[in-house]
Amino acid sequence: MVFTSTTLVWLPIGIVIFYVSYQRLFHPLAKFKGPFLASLTGYWRVYHELKGDLPQTIYHYHQRYGQFVRVAPNEISTISPDFVDVVLKGGPKFIKSSFYDGSGDEKPNIFNVKNEALHKLRHRQMAPAFSVVSLTKMEYIFDRHAFVMIKKLDQIAKSGRPVDLTEIFKFFAHDTNGELSFSKQYHLQEQGKLSLWPPMNVYIIMGNICGYVPGLFDPLQKLGPFVPYLRKFNRSRDSLVEDAMKNATIEFEKRRVHNVEATFEDKSESRINLLTSLVMAQDPESGEMLDLADIAKEAISFVVAGSHSTSASMSFLFAALLRYPEILKKVQDEIKASMSLQDNSVDLDGEFLPSWAGLQSKLPYLSAVLKESFRLYPTVNQPLARVIPPSGVQLEQTVFSSGTIISASAYVVGRNQKIWGANATDFKPDRWLSEDARGKDKYLLHFGQGHRSCIAKNQALITLWKGTVAILQRFKLSPVDREGEQRVVGEIQLNAQGFAEPTEPLLVTISEQSRCMK
Structure with missing residues (x-):
């Protein structure tokens, strides 16, 4: 020819x-509607990831096309309530999709591992460290950093100058997470320099991009030296890997080389941290232990997820409280009426914090506000993408064949009127205090659901609750603009690049209020 x-x-x-x-x-998915480019390529999601509006865009298409939207050549996004029970809680037969290969790691961590047998083993090894029992033994760490934050805010209150709460929360979450994970003191709260905040979100953004376009990771790595943004990504990735490896090596050598016995006691060189369980974990069948590289991979996820998503969740919560002053007042009134700072609490230099045990049940309205914040402003909006097993699956009378990828976004599901009613987009904490809310926690997808849900959920919740109550017990917050003038907080917008954050800073002036003690 x-x-x-x-x-x-x-x-x-x-x-x-x-x-x-x-x-x-x-194509078998040709009958499903969606944006034109989505049926051809994953690059349309890359564009919206970089723009920071991907979950909002997918929500728009669901508003237009209904329960199922084609978001990639072989992927359907759904807001079907059935997705949680049938897919996310459907067990190991629904494996994670190729999206989770986006990090490019040869050795996956518990978040992106697709092999179900390996995930089951790793979960068994890590779960004891993240249990409520284990974390409450380390409660003094949460308290210590909450006290540092209180003292910092005391100083700011006395100065009268405005402060951006998003920065305060970043420093608090990272300092707390650093000591919990590695017994390491970062001292970001004392230094107060945002330049010291690790470049975690760049890591997440690039992982998302490479997840949306399978096979993109290696070409981007090769282009890295020649493209400024990619150079920044490589430097960020390298710094996170280096820090994780350093911390993993310290714990590895302490426990496996020098055989230092672990203890929960504070002020001890042998004190347990979250890496300890991984270093000491053994396969119950073979007795095999994790090598240093495996431990370091998990350490990266400790840093990225443990610090950034928690601080962003606090930022959204306080953005909602500042936007709705009547809700803020109700929360602070509940704290004052429901609990005594000196009752079942810890004390440091005359400051008191309530213990974690029973805290949520004592403050049901604050719990409702937090759930509503998770529902409307989830920090984690990556697609919870699963592969349909050989048997196929049916959702909403629609059958999906083997190999199809089906996913859901926390942001989109959190606004589904079929679940939440006609006022699904309204911030209404009272919805969680009615009988209609029974069983609806499962539709909050910020931590995922089912056997692949976030293993660090308890750590995030304790950090968030401790920090929130510590502030609301003590301070009156008044939103201001960049010139320090009082303002009314407008609609909360998400910048959804990587982990979502509020698009606007949370600038406030702080004054000390009468302590919420009986």
């Missing part, structure tokens, strides 16, 4: 026409 110049021109055109025609007309 002779290839002429005309053939060389029309051949690629013909291939493109064939591909587009197949994807739009003959």
